[in-house]
Amino acid sequence: MTPDQILSYPARVLTQQQREDYFSHGFVGVQELLPADVLAELQAVTRDFVEQSKAVSKSGDRFDIGPGHSPESPVLRRLKNPDTASEAYWRFSTGLIADVAADLVGPNVVFHHSKLNFKWFDKSDTVKWHQDIQFFPHTNYNVLTIGCYLSDTTMDNGPLAALRGSHNEDLYNQYDRDGNWTGMLSDEDAEGVDTSRVDYLTGKAGSITVHNARTLHYSPSSRSPVPRPLLLNCYSAADAKPYTPHPSPTVNAYKLVRGEPVQWAEHDPRPCQIPPDWSGGYTSIYAAQSGEDAKPTM
Numbered sequence: 001m002t003p004d005q006i007l008s009y010p011a012r013v014l015t016q017q018q019r020e021d022y023f024s025h026g027f028v029g030v031q032e033l034l035p036a037d038v039l040a041e042l043q044a045v046t047r048d049f050v051e052q053s054k055a056v057s058k059s060g061d062r063f064d065i066g067p068g069h070s071p072e073s074p075v076l077r078r079l080k081n082p083d084t085a086s087e088a089y090w091r092f093s094t095g096l097i098a099d100v101a102a103d104l105v106g107p108n109v110v111f112h113h114s115k116l117n118f119k120w121f122d123k124s125d126t127v128k129w130h131q132d133i134q135f136f137p138h139t140n141y142n143v144l145t146i147g148c149y150l151s152d153t154t155m156d157n158g159p160l161a162a163l164r165g166s167h168n169e170d171l172y173n174q175y176d177r178d179g180n181w182t183g184m185l186s187d188e189d190a191e192g193v194d195t196s197r198v199d200y201l202t203g204k205a206g207s208i209t210v211h212n213a214r215t216l217h218y219s220p221s222s223r224s225p226v227p228r229p230l231l232l233n234c235y236s237a238a239d240a241k242p243y244t245p246h247p248s249p250t251v252n253a254y255k256l257v258r259g260e261p262v263q264w265a266e267h268d269p270r271p272c273q274i275p276p277d278w279s280g281g282y283t284s285i286y287a288a289q290s291g292e293d294a295k296p297t298m
């Protein structure tokens with residue numbers, strides 16, 4: 001569907017202006033969208049998982065932990081696939097936030113994946129400039145990620161930042177010169193990013209960010225010990241069909257969360273870079289960006 005076709009459906013949660021901003025910039029931030037009880041439940045469940053992570057000594061299916069992690073000073077980088085970790089997270093993925101997705105991809109919405117990213121007050125917690133769609137190409141670009149801040153997020157603790165208009169430009173190469181997947185722009189490409197077009201999406205706990213899967217984005221490292229849990233849920237229009245293996249599938253991947261199943265895929269002619277074959281497993285953006293893992297080649 002084109003933006004005009006999507007906008008012709010009545011809005012469920014967002015204002016018409018917020019929907020239009022998403023289509024013109026490639027992202028939108030909405031302040032304090034979550035009802036207080038929904039936010040409090042997500043915060044409580046998340047606190048429990050942070051506690052549980054202290055008992056873990058290496059990354060696994062649930063926790064992605066960074067170098068130096070210990071019970072005294074946990075370095076929890078990501079809670080993987082929260083949609084299967086607790087009913088509360090899945091209720092959230094299929095509740096209000098799925099309506100936000102429907103406002104922006106059209107009435108038929110499919111869940112792709114979720115993750116809960118933290119910042120750990122260390123220079124290495126930067127998420128470098130990248131685009132998401134090269135991680136999971138689809139036949140069209142009505143694919144987006146909705147982030148929800150579970151703590152107040154300011155310029156000090158690593159807000160998500162996005163480049164205005166980048167969703168309408170060519171996609172970047174996310175392999176290095178030797179053909180290794182890095183999941184990010186080269187230093188040279190990153191230096192060329194027009195900083196006058198960068199918006200930092202700060203917000204109080206319960207605020208959301210939405211970015212299209214073509215939108216160039218990053219998040220700076222945190223300069224504050226105040227934690228920054230960002231709960232991310234990714235969705236697509238039901239007529240956007242994936243054509244490479246899912247990087248991190250759960251039982252919920254590709255579940256229809258709004259509307260009807262479709263019989264036809266819609267194809268956007270703009271090309272997309274193909275990621276490594278994830279069918280053998282995927283670790284995380286942090287590991288790929290820091291070169292921690294053996295990098296699969298194209």
Ligand SMILES: O=C(O)CCC(=O)C(=O)O
Nearest residue numbers: 117127132160219230285
């Ligand atoms: O956690 C963040 O700040 C950014 C996450 C992100 O860009 C991603 O996982 O694609």
